[in-house]
Amino acid sequence: MKVAVVGLGIAGLSICARLALAGHDVSGFDQFEPMHTHGSSHGDTRIMRLTPGEGEIYVELARRANEGWRTWEGLAGRPFIEWTTGLMAGPRGSPFVAACQRLSKTPAALLRGDAIHALTRGYIAMPYEWDVFRQEDAGVIAADAARAFLLKQAVRWGAKLQHNARIDAPIDGLVLKINDSARAFDAVIVAAGGWARRLLPEFAGRLAVKRRVVGWFETPNPRLAPVICADNDEGVYGMSAPRGLYKLGLHAIGGATDPDSVREPDADDAELLSAQARVLLPTHNPTPVRMARCLYTVTPDEHFLITPSSANARVLLFSACSGHGFKYAPMFGQIAEDWLNGKETAELTAFGITRRAPVNRLGGEKT
Numbered sequence: 001m002k003v004a005v006v007g008l009g010i011a012g013l014s015i016c017a018r019l020a021l022a023g024h025d026v027s028g029f030d031q032f033e034p035m036h037t038h039g040s041s042h043g044d045t046r047i048m049r050l051t052p053g054e055g056e057i058y059v060e061l062a063r064r065a066n067e068g069w070r071t072w073e074g075l076a077g078r079p080f081i082e083w084t085t086g087l088m089a090g091p092r093g094s095p096f097v098a099a100c101q102r103l104s105k106t107p108a109a110l111l112r113g114d115a116i117h118a119l120t121r122g123y124i125a126m127p128y129e130w131d132v133f134r135q136e137d138a139g140v141i142a143a144d145a146a147r148a149f150l151l152k153q154a155v156r157w158g159a160k161l162q163h164n165a166r167i168d169a170p171i172d173g174l175v176l177k178i179n180d181s182a183r184a185f186d187a188v189i190v191a192a193g194g195w196a197r198r199l200l201p202e203f204a205g206r207l208a209v210k211r212r213v214v215g216w217f218e219t220p221n222p223r224l225a226p227v228i229c230a231d232n233d234e235g236v237y238g239m240s241a242p243r244g245l246y247k248l249g250l251h252a253i254g255g256a257t258d259p260d261s262v263r264e265p266d267a268d269d270a271e272l273l274s275a276q277a278r279v280l281l282p283t284h285n286p287t288p289v290r291m292a293r294c295l296y297t298v299t300p301d302e303h304f305l306i307t308p309s310s311a312n313a314r315v316l317l318f319s320a321c322s323g324h325g326f327k328y329a330p331m332f333g334q335i336a337e338d339w340l341n342g343k344e345t346a347e348l349t350a351f352g353i354t355r356r357a358p359v360n361r362l363g364g365e366k367t
């Protein structure tokens with residue numbers, strides 16, 4: 001089948017690789033150069049969790065994705081994931097922490113926040129009034145390395161990848177307009193991250209594009225440290241990063257943005273991140289050594305939205321962000337292949353539109 005994949009972030013690359021391996025005639029397009037830093041997939045690291053607190057469907061997906069990561073590591077001849085353990089934390093009674101504990105196959109007791117300082121030999125600190133669930137099965141993904149690997153592997157398996165090729169919006173069928181020419185396909189998969197709402201405007205009310213900023217912090221005594229995911233007001237998360245740094249981000253902070261003109265990190269971003277570093281990272285200098293911006297494409301319920309267009313059932317929206325998609329990357333190609341083959345799977349049902357709440361005209365979910 002002749003398949004077009006619009007967008008070569010981690011989702012589009014995984015899809016191109018898998019579909020090409022399955023024997024499809026795959027063309028992947030991206031508006032920017034390889035390894036660009038304008039979307040959601042760039043950066044040195046992402047958090048891996050095998051027991052994601054986001055829900056049961058993701059636990060199964062993460063376990064299957066983990067097998068895929070092993071396959072990719074075998075092909076690449078290098079590891080992509082470093083297992084560090086993780087600290088899932090939040091104010092007392094946090095539903096996220098409770099979900100992590102419930103979903104874990106080997107549930108352990110919750111810890112008080114102030115136990116973390118001793119547990120990490122002074123490296124990480126948390127407020128006394130936080131609940132903390134320690135997960136063994138958490139770690140750090142070498143994100144840019146994985147993206148670079150897929151750029152090569154997809155081509156090795158036969159995908160044709162075209163960069164600096166912007167697909168005209170909106171997409172209204174199986175003929176795509178690319179740099180003033182038109183090409184017809186049997187199926188089109190739109191993995192365009194923050195730009196998907198323009199390409200498929202029927203989904204615009206369900207896809208909010210948000211600016212996010214991450215910062216890297218240094219310490220005189222660097223070491224591999226646990227991942228942090230907290231559901232405090234800022235949604236702070238963190239992970240060890242290359243060159244002995246620790247990276248912090250704020251899952252819940254950052255306004256709506258135009259993906260084509262995202263404000264660069266500034267002093268206000270630095271202060272928001274520093275406030276978290278002062279609490280969580282007692283041995284680190286609380287001033288970030290550098291910062292970077294990134295895009296979240298957030299659905300009202302923060303679940304992925306993977307669903308065919310109502311105008312053409314051979315056009316698929318593949319929106320796998322809401323800030324937690326990277327870890328499942330090896331499964332994205334599989335999900336796309338299942339859709340292409342007309343399979344009804346648990347993922348396609350869970351991430352489809354049929355069971356989702358309707359959205360109102362302001363783009364918010366109806367309560």
Ligand SMILES: Cc1cc2nc3c(=O)[nH]c(=O)nc-3n(C[C@H](O)[C@H](O)[C@H](O)COP(=O)(O)OP(=O)(O)OC[C@H]3O[C@@H](n4cnc5c(N)ncnc54)[C@H](O)[C@@H]3O)c2cc1C
Nearest residue numbers: 007009010011031039040041047167193195294325326327
């Ligand atoms: C700051 C931050 C931290 C995160 N942390 C984690 C984490 O710790 N763990 C985790 O699992 N996940 C995490 N995520 C989420 C994860 O990174 C995303 O789910 C994932 O990168 C989404 O990839 P994507 O391919 O859907 O989007 P993108 O990477 O944005 O790719 C979309 C691509 O489509 C292209 N495109 C758009 N429009 C067009 C067009 N018209 N023509 C051609 N090309 C087009 C764009 O140029 C872009 O390359 C994080 C995300 C961010 C931003």
